[in-house]
Amino acid sequence: MRYSMYILSICCLLLASTTLQAQKDxxxxxxxxxxxxxxxxxxxxxxxxxxxxxxxxxxxxxxxTATPNIVTSGGTGxxxxxxxxxxxxxxxxxxxxxxxxxxxxxxxxxxxxxxGAWSHWLDGRTxxxxxxxxxxDGGDLVETAYLINGLLVxxxxxDGKSAQEVELRQRIDRLWRxxxxxxxxxxxxxxxxxxxxxxxxxxxxIGGYNECFITYVLALASPTHPITPEVYVNTWKKAEPxxxxxxxxxxxxxxxxxxxxxxxxxxxxxxYLSLDPRWMQDEDVxxxxxNVKHTLINRAYCIYEAPKEYGYSEENWGLxxxxxxxxxxxxxxxxxxxxxxxxxxxxxxxxxxxxxxxxLMHLYRREGNRLFGDYGFFDAYNKHKGWYSNQYxxxxxxxxxxxxxxxxxxxxxxxxxxxxxxxxxxxxxxIRNPDYPTGYxxxxxxxxxxxxxxxxxxxxxxxxxxxxxxxxxxxxIELQDKAGKTTKLLTNQAxxxxxxxxxxxxxPGEYTIRLxxxxxxxxxxxxxx
Numbered sequence: 001m002r003y004s005m006y007i008l009s010i011c012c013l014l015l016a017s018t019t020l021q022a023q024k025d026x027x028x029x030x031x032x033x034x035x036x037x038x039x040x041x042x043x044x045x046x047x048x049x050x051x052x053x054x055x056x057x058x059x060x061x062x063x064x065t066a067t068p069n070i071v072t073s074g075g076t077g078x079x080x081x082x083x084x085x086x087x088x089x090x091x092x093x094x095x096x097x098x099x100x101x102x103x104x105x106x107x108x109x110x111x112x113x114x115x116g117a118w119s120h121w122l123d124g125r126t127x128x129x130x131x132x133x134x135x136x137d138g139g140d141l142v143e144t145a146y147l148i149n150g151l152l153v154x155x156x157x158x159d160g161k162s163a164q165e166v167e168l169r170q171r172i173d174r175l176w177r178x179x180x181x182x183x184x185x186x187x188x189x190x191x192x193x194x195x196x197x198x199x200x201x202x203x204x205x206i207g208g209y210n211e212c213f214i215t216y217v218l219a220l221a222s223p224t225h226p227i228t229p230e231v232y233v234n235t236w237k238k239a240e241p242x243x244x245x246x247x248x249x250x251x252x253x254x255x256x257x258x259x260x261x262x263x264x265x266x267x268x269x270x271x272y273l274s275l276d277p278r279w280m281q282d283e284d285v286x287x288x289x290x291n292v293k294h295t296l297i298n299r300a301y302c303i304y305e306a307p308k309e310y311g312y313s314e315e316n317w318g319l320x321x322x323x324x325x326x327x328x329x330x331x332x333x334x335x336x337x338x339x340x341x342x343x344x345x346x347x348x349x350x351x352x353x354x355x356x357x358x359x360l361m362h363l364y365r366r367e368g369n370r371l372f373g374d375y376g377f378f379d380a381y382n383k384h385k386g387w388y389s390n391q392y393x394x395x396x397x398x399x400x401x402x403x404x405x406x407x408x409x410x411x412x413x414x415x416x417x418x419x420x421x422x423x424x425x426x427x428x429x430x431i432r433n434p435d436y437p438t439g440y441x442x443x444x445x446x447x448x449x450x451x452x453x454x455x456x457x458x459x460x461x462x463x464x465x466x467x468x469x470x471x472x473x474x475x476x477i478e479l480q481d482k483a484g485k486t487t488k489l490l491t492n493q494a495x496x497x498x499x500x501x502x503x504x505x506x507x508p509g510e511y512t513i514r515l516x517x518x519x520x521x522x523x524x525x526x527x528x529x
Contacts, residue, residue, distance in 0.1 A: 025157065027089050027409060035357060036458035042346070042360060043404050046376030047086045049397045050079035051100075053375065055124030058111075059103035061394045063121060065375075071124040074143035076104065077150030078398025081273055081412055084157045085405045098164050101154055105171040108147075114139030114194055116179035116225070118147060135202050138195035141184050142206065145215040146270065148176055152422070153274050156415045181219035182227050189235040190219065190227060207240030209258040213271035221425035229428050237284075245284065250333075251300035252447030253293045256285040261301060261333035262294035265320040265344040268351065269399040273406075274416030278442065278499075280426070281434035288434075292444050295351045298344065300447065301333040310338040311383045314355070315362035318344030322380040322396055325387035338384040342377035347399035349407035354453035354529040376400065408459055439515065439522040441468040441499070451510065451527040462503040463528060467515055469495045476516040477502060481509065489513075 030036070050061055053068070060071035061079040080101070087097040111127030112119060117139030121130035131137035155172045158165045184191050192204040192212075206212045216236055219227045237244055243259045250261050258267065268291040277287035302310075302317035319331040322341035331339050345352075345359035363371055370388045371378050379389040379396055405411050416422065426432075434441075443452040443466075457464050469475065477490040489504050508528045515522040 025088060025094070030459045031461065033456075033458050033461050035361075035456075036461075038360060038364060039404060039408070039458050042364065042376055043085075043401055044089070044091050045372075045374070046397050046400045047082050047089075047091055049375035049392050049394070050082040050401070051086060051092060053392075054079065054100070058107040058122075058124045058127065059100050060107065060122065060124055062124065063394060064379075065392045069124050070121050070130050072121060072143070072394050073118040073140065074120070074146035075394025075398060077143075077145075077147035078273070078394060078402065080104065080147075080150030080154050082398055082401040084153055084415070085401050085411065087157070088405070088409075088411055094158075094160075095164075098158055098162075098168060101158065101168050102164060102171070105151070105168065105175065108175055109171065113178075114196065115183040116181075117141050117144040117184070117194075119143075135195055135198045136193055137197060138193060139184070140193055141181070141190070141219075142192055142212050142215050144179060145212070145218050148179060148218055149214055149274055151175060152419050153412060153415050156418045177222075177224045179218075179222065180225040181222050182225045184219075185227055185231050188231065189239055190216070190231050205235050205239040207238075207244075208236040209244055209267070210263065211267050211270040212236075214273075214275065216429065217271075217275065217422055217425050220428045221421040223421060232429055250297045251304060253297050253300070253444075255293055255297065256290055258290070258294065259332075259334070262297050263334075264330050264332040265295065265298050265318065265348060266395075266399070268294045269343075269347045269403060270395075273399065273402045274412045274419070275422070276406075276410070276413035276416065279433050280431050282430045282432070286434055287431075288442065289444070292351045292442075295348045295355075296444060296446070298333065299352065299355055301336075304448070305333070306336060307338070309384055310336075312340070315358045316340060316383075317355075318342065318346075318348070318359060320344040320396075323389050323391055323393065324380060325382050325385045337382070339380050339382045341380040341396065342371070343379075343396040343400050346377070347403040349404050352453070353407055354455035354527075357455055357458075357529070408457075436468040436470065438468060438470040438473075438517055438519050440466070440524050442466045443524065445525070446527075449527060451525045453529060454526050455529045456508075457503075460503060462505050465489075465502045465504065465513065467500050467502070469497055469500055469517070470519070472496050473518045475500075478514040478516065479504070479506065480512045480514065482511075 054061055055071050061076045062068045063070050063072040083097050086092045087094050111122055112129045119129040120132040120140040120143045123130055129137055151172045155169050158168055186200050189205040192206050193202040206215055216232050244257055246255045246257050277291050280287040298319055299317045302312035306312050318340055320341050321330040324339040342363055345356045349356045371381055375392045379391050379393050381388040402412055406413050445452055454463055474492050475495045476492055479487045479489050511526050513524055513526055
């Protein structure tokens with residue numbers, strides 16, 4: 001009898017522990033809002049690409065819907081992060097996610113690898129390499145970085161004590177530790193590819209600035225095969241200097257680094273799925289400032305500088321790499337043929353939530369009958385040419401799920417902060433927390449309206465004002481409408497150094513918000529959506 005009671009007590013404790021774990025790692029409940037419901041539909045439908053369409057044998061993610069047996073290592077990394085979001089949002093159970101993750105990691109252990117790196121494409125049935133191009137039939141370090149990034153995020157999220165979650169973390173650790181990042185250093189530079197048949201034939205140095213930044217974070221973070229900071233500087237910053245330092249102005253915004261006009265918008269997405277750019281600053285750039293300006297430049301070009309016959313507008317903008325009517329292109333203001341790619345604006349939600357919501361609503365309401373399907377928005381469309389894609393691509397769908405979640409809850413960014421290896425690598429790159437002054441550290445004024453757009457948070461149903469306090473002091477905040485009426489939002493509250501948030505509710509419209517501190521008054525014009 002005592003033995004039976006003991007077993008029952010242990011079972012109850014385990015059940016309680018599992019319940020607490022699940023409650024800790026799921027999204028809080030909020031009353032529905034109209035825009036929140038639209039976000040839910042788009043985000044969950046897009047997630048389904050990574051759950052329903054995953055390869056039945058490997059669990060890895062197909063490159064596109066037309067080639068279900070060709071799975072992609074980088075797209076699988078995005079898909080793993082999407083599984084984390086799906087678990088957090090309770091679209092799947094934690095148990096389902098862990099079982100899928102174990103299938104993925106067990107398959108990856110047996111798949112073709114090249115000094116620890118996976119190829120860009122694999123056969124989802126066998127794990128054998130599928131050549132991406134003539135000489136690209138070996139290791140792809142950038143795609144491997146996207147995959148490892150997803151695995152490390154999963155390692156942090158699935159932190160339970162069950163035998164399956166412990167096994168999953170152990171498998172992820174073994175995969176992570178076996179990537180020989182430093183082996184891909186050739187002639188002092190970090191190279192993208194190596195082939196057992198063609199060696200270093202492609203000779204593609206990973207020079208910045210582009211989508212590959214996360215590769216250096218992980219290559220420097222490796223606990224077993226790290227590169228040196230000198231390789232990072234000599235390759236990323238110096239190998240292709242014509243598109244590293246910029247400093248020119250485009251559509252009213254000065255761009256500190258990168259290509260003219262910033263390049264395709266996926267540059268602002270892929271490396272920041274689990275890295276929060278608000279807290280990244282080096283000698284050349286504040287990464288939040290960079291990504292917000294890149295997005296605003298892309299949008300402003302579409303509205304004010306692109307050929308009018310393309311039909312771009314405040315509701316229809318966003319240029320990035322995707323399919324097009326001629327097959328594929330790295331669409332950006334310097335290479336534009338009228339193709340709008342939904343992932344461009346939707347994956348920019350953390351940077352331009354009000355403007356990204358305009359695009360989401362337009363695409364769903366006005367183009368949804370041709371552009372929205374079982375797995376969310378199809379890859380791209382060109383209204384000028386009358387062309388609409390019938391395909392989904394993993395590398396475009398993934399950032400939509402992940403970056404919308406980073407806007408809504410910051411989930412992946414918070415998990416990224418827990419990945420100790422990555423956080424320890426950033427100082428090796430000269431990256432530190434910005435020393436923000438007291439004020440509105442996250443906001444950049446729209447050059448056309450001369451106001452900051454602020455969207456009512458779709459989950460909270462309130463406006464969220466972000467600001468920074470440089471030294472401990474007393475803070476008051478006032479809201480003034482166009483008629484001069486002033487409303488006090490915060491009065492004489494003592495606040496410590498660091499980022500702060502204030503939620504409030506008022507009617508949409510044009511306002512001025514004043515931040516009153518012992519350092520003085522900071523005033524900024526807003527347009528509340």
